[in-house]
Amino acid sequence: MPHLKVESDIKNIGMEGNMSLSLKVWRQSDKDAAGGFEDYKLAHVSPDMSFLEMFDVLNEQLIEEGKEPVSFDHDCREGICGACSMYINGRPHGPLRGVTTCQLHMRSFKDGDTIVVEPWRASAFPVIKDLVVDRDAFDRVISAGGFVSVNTGNAQDANSLPIAKESADDAFAAAACIGCGACVAACKNASAMLFVSAKISQLALLPQGQAERSIRAEKMVAQMDAEGFGACTNTGACSAECPKEISLENIARLNREYIGAKFSSSAV
Amino acid sequence: MATSSRLDAKIPQGSLESKWSKYRSSVPLVNPANKRNLEIIVVGTGLAGASAAATLAELGYKVKAFCFQDSPRRAHSIAAQGGINAAKNYQNDGDSVYRLFYDTIKGGDYRAREANVHRLAEVSGNIIDQCVAAGVPFAREYGGLLSNRSFGGTQVQRTFYAAGQTGQQLLLGAYSGLQRQVGMGTIKMYNRHEMLDIVNIDGKCRGIIARNLITGELERHGGHAVLLCTGGYGNVFYLSTNAMGSNVTAAWKAHKRGAFFGNPCFTQIHPTCIPVSGEHQSKLTLMSESLRNDGRIWVPKKQNDNRPGNEIPEAERDYYLERRYPAFGNLVPRDIASRAAKERCDAGYGVGTSKLAVYLDFAAAVERYGRGEASKNNIHNASDVDIITWGKAVVKEKYGNLFDMYKQITGEDPYEVPMRIYPAVHYTMGGLWVDYNLMTTVPGLYSLGEANFSDHGANRLGASALMQGLADGYFVIPYTIGAYLASEIRTGKISTDHEAFVKAETEVRERIETLLRIQGKTSPELFHRRLGKIMWDKCGMARNAEGLKEAIQEIRQLRKDFWSDVKVMGNATYFNPELDKANRVADFIELGELMCLDALDRNESCGGHFREEYQTEEGEALRDDENYMYVSAWEHKGPEDWELHKEELVYENIKIAQRSYK
Numbered sequence: 001m002p003h004l005k006v007e008s009d010i011k012n013i014g015m016e017g018n019m020s021l022s023l024k025v026w027r028q029s030d031k032d033a034a035g036g037f038e039d040y041k042l043a044h045v046s047p048d049m050s051f052l053e054m055f056d057v058l059n060e061q062l063i064e065e066g067k068e069p070v071s072f073d074h075d076c077r078e079g080i081c082g083a084c085s086m087y088i089n090g091r092p093h094g095p096l097r098g099v100t101t102c103q104l105h106m107r108s109f110k111d112g113d114t115i116v117v118e119p120w121r122a123s124a125f126p127v128i129k130d131l132v133v134d135r136d137a138f139d140r141v142i143s144a145g146g147f148v149s150v151n152t153g154n155a156q157d158a159n160s161l162p163i164a165k166e167s168a169d170d171a172f173a174a175a176a177c178i179g180c181g182a183c184v185a186a187c188k189n190a191s192a193m194l195f196v197s198a199k200i201s202q203l204a205l206l207p208q209g210q211a212e213r214s215i216r217a218e219k220m221v222a223q224m225d226a227e228g229f230g231a232c233t234n235t236g237a238c239s240a241e242c243p244k245e246i247s248l249e250n251i252a253r254l255n256r257e258y259i260g261a262k263f264s265s266s267a268v
Numbered sequence: 269m270a271t272s273s274r275l276d277a278k279i280p281q282g283s284l285e286s287k288w289s290k291y292r293s294s295v296p297l298v299n300p301a302n303k304r305n306l307e308i309i310v311v312g313t314g315l316a317g318a319s320a321a322a323t324l325a326e327l328g329y330k331v332k333a334f335c336f337q338d339s340p341r342r343a344h345s346i347a348a349q350g351g352i353n354a355a356k357n358y359q360n361d362g363d364s365v366y367r368l369f370y371d372t373i374k375g376g377d378y379r380a381r382e383a384n385v386h387r388l389a390e391v392s393g394n395i396i397d398q399c400v401a402a403g404v405p406f407a408r409e410y411g412g413l414l415s416n417r418s419f420g421g422t423q424v425q426r427t428f429y430a431a432g433q434t435g436q437q438l439l440l441g442a443y444s445g446l447q448r449q450v451g452m453g454t455i456k457m458y459n460r461h462e463m464l465d466i467v468n469i470d471g472k473c474r475g476i477i478a479r480n481l482i483t484g485e486l487e488r489h490g491g492h493a494v495l496l497c498t499g500g501y502g503n504v505f506y507l508s509t510n511a512m513g514s515n516v517t518a519a520w521k522a523h524k525r526g527a528f529f530g531n532p533c534f535t536q537i538h539p540t541c542i543p544v545s546g547e548h549q550s551k552l553t554l555m556s557e558s559l560r561n562d563g564r565i566w567v568p569k570k571q572n573d574n575r576p577g578n579e580i581p582e583a584e585r586d587y588y589l590e591r592r593y594p595a596f597g598n599l600v601p602r603d604i605a606s607r608a609a610k611e612r613c614d615a616g617y618g619v620g621t622s623k624l625a626v627y628l629d630f631a632a633a634v635e636r637y638g639r640g641e642a643s644k645n646n647i648h649n650a651s652d653v654d655i656i657t658w659g660k661a662v663v664k665e666k667y668g669n670l671f672d673m674y675k676q677i678t679g680e681d682p683y684e685v686p687m688r689i690y691p692a693v694h695y696t697m698g699g700l701w702v703d704y705n706l707m708t709t710v711p712g713l714y715s716l717g718e719a720n721f722s723d724h725g726a727n728r729l730g731a732s733a734l735m736q737g738l739a740d741g742y743f744v745i746p747y748t749i750g751a752y753l754a755s756e757i758r759t760g761k762i763s764t765d766h767e768a769f770v771k772a773e774t775e776v777r778e779r780i781e782t783l784l785r786i787q788g789k790t791s792p793e794l795f796h797r798r799l800g801k802i803m804w805d806k807c808g809m810a811r812n813a814e815g816l817k818e819a820i821q822e823i824r825q826l827r828k829d830f831w832s833d834v835k836v837m838g839n840a841t842y843f844n845p846e847l848d849k850a851n852r853v854a855d856f857i858e859l860g861e862l863m864c865l866d867a868l869d870r871n872e873s874c875g876g877h878f879r880e881e882y883q884t885e886e887g888e889a890l891r892d893d894e895n896y897m898y899v900s901a902w903e904h905k906g907p908e909d910w911e912l913h914k915e916e917l918v919y920e921n922i923k924i925a926q927r928s929y930k
Contacts, residue, residue, distance in 0.1 A: 016546050046546055075337060082346075098672075136459060152742045155398045158400040164412055168405050202403065
């Protein structure tokens, strides 16, 4: 754009900085294979690169050496799609609070650092390859009840249903979840309570969600359990590591919703 | 000029206001028992795809939906920031269906179809109703009613929003509707699947070839209709605000199987993006247009001024948008704001180390809001420091997430120093040519959302992409598809054993094998960068005939190089993103040539298409309505060979004028 200037510059990708790094990256050829760490050295890393751009450079280097590049999930690179999912130095999305892997920049690391990169670890998220895991379980939990049953064309005028600003703001804060799975990866029990509670809270806080409030809590929790996610022991690592800083209050609300539902219904 | 006999837009008769309502009431219907036997394939699960899949399943059709991401919720609609337009007139500021229609036609520089755009404006209000009913948490006022803000190219407040995450909230709403149907068994969802060809039988689209990206297996899927909701092709420029995976492959395969490509050269360059920081850059990040509600854009009055922005006194700043366009100021449409920034930087007034940036400054807004807070709290002798502190708090509430993102990416604090911004590729108005029913030139093959060319002419207004995606999916296709499927009730299940399926699958397999066999020296990534450089330099914000002719030659050479020197690692029997990328880059290269061809054909400037040879004395786009008031629809005839068909644009309700925002 300022773009790519001349052909010779293309050869300089990843040659602009002065950081040298040692990487220990989890490699695993498929879900059934035994994986292991591989060591890589990377020089000339720029502090202005994002963490994933640093991986782009690593992959170009591997291709140059005739080795298979590292597979990792990524798409928007703006911190909103929820695809990226690296477990960096023992923390989902790395060292910064409220930041996804794609928005983490190399200025958060020092020259000479060793960085360990693993996939999310949870039996409900089997590894597909290298750092890529299968998060379909989240979609199935949403299918179980994470919606308002309103067919297209049935809606009333939007302003005929005033919603207190505070409720709307709280519902939005819960709805900001990007479904990346960092909460599960952070939890020692691999519990999905933060993810599930964010959706249940959003809809429980809004008048549109009232009709299915009980059945939603029951069905989503039942599906969460069926997927093999662990139980919640209120450690709070999920919220501390969540890149969108989804609050633990949502888990408290989910517990209230669930217990309330169980007292009043026997649907599930 | 007359419309080509190969193009029939099927625009209903009658007055503009009555076309859609009359047509909607007369489209043939399919009864519920027959719907159960009709299969619809939806490719892509962004706003258009997810809303279409959910709605068609609710109606009773059997739906199969495909996305290349690991979940439908990750489609790139999720990244839309600012908002969604609707002609609700909740602000009582004079908005109406007609005004939204008029603003959109004018914003598109008179290169969009009247009937389509009017329909879009008509259903815009229903979209907001539907989203609220589905639990989308839009921003609200203290009275509990919905809040609105302004976007470029309009003088009313009609944009609904959810902080700077409107696309996320809308997509999660549509996704929840889709997952609800998946749970009910009416949609079968295929994640991590990429469509690699369409299959036509006896002149009708009857299915697709998809690749399971985890196992590498090729799959045949039959259907009575196929909907491509696969987004735009901005990544042809390598650097854009699109997601890394956004690609043209599905649309391009359809094009090569008979779907005409409409207005391929109409590209939107968004004025406010974070500038490139170095050669490692993999994508660009947008700073929402909503920031132009409060931010003021400027450059130093002196060329090559190296002082930090904060140290340049007020009198030495050139607020060039306010100077050139006093009526709309910083809220001129995107094409105009982008060109004005380029003009200043090219003339040597750019800022930052690259000199390819202008300032977006919130200092005035901070002070204004700070004084407002002081006055609200009855404080009359507030110190400047307090005023600034209070003002920053207000700005944080409005734009906090965007300011955080800027800081995270650049390492600079935009509360303290002005943001540096520069235009970047953001959206493509061009796409598959579709008629009023959203059907392409292949019967049974439809295209929705950004993937089609239909509603934005030569320039899209802010907050209109979300509107169009959801209009197409929730409120247009569920009606218009009946016009075709009503005649398909006797067809029966589509057999994927037909020789057309076998042939298409074989071709896909052979292409993958070829890619793997070349084993050259250059990675797909580097080919993509080379293509991006050609496209940006010669088919970007400014184009001219000479450059476009050079670009076509360079792209043809690049295509040859690609097919003899690409190096794709691994093989096709497991998860292999390098192979996926190589496939996509190969299609981008072919598309690049067509875009240049289209830009070369259009000897005028309009909207985002700026041909340097055609401009007014003041540097504004100079249209040629006499000769170019048409949609270009390109038919693929063979390698490096296309035939142009023209759809004449007829304006019966709007007086054509030189677009002015002065």
